[in-house]
Amino acid sequence: MKKIIAAAVLAVFGVIATAPVWAHSGGTDKNGCHMNHKTGTRHCH
Template sequence: MKIVSLVIAAVLSFSSIAAFAHSGGTDSKGCHTNHKTGERHCH
């Protein structure tokens, strides 16, 4: 059981690497527009 917990902890810690930030300022509502696609999204 201890090994399973360690494996789960390792997978969860490495899965956060896939969350890449992107550049671009946000407006007062926390949103911005991707000028390449014209898509607007909020954080």
Template sequence: MKFFQIALAATVFALSAISSLAHSGGTDGNGCHTNHKTGGYHCH
């Protein structure tokens, strides 16, 4: 059972790390930036 809990925690951690690397790009003081391809402005 303990192995299952460790494996589950590792999987959740790995998936959350992947989503944080979705794209690069500098952010301004508000944590936002402009997508130069679409012209959109969004925050993280």
């Protein structure tokens, strides 16, 4: 039972830790970069 609870707690922390990461659309060039038209800056991955 303790292993199940520990696994559940780790799963919840895993979701919380990755929650702020959001993907966005937009094509990239050969260097993995694209233009952010709102700020006028180039953004690379």
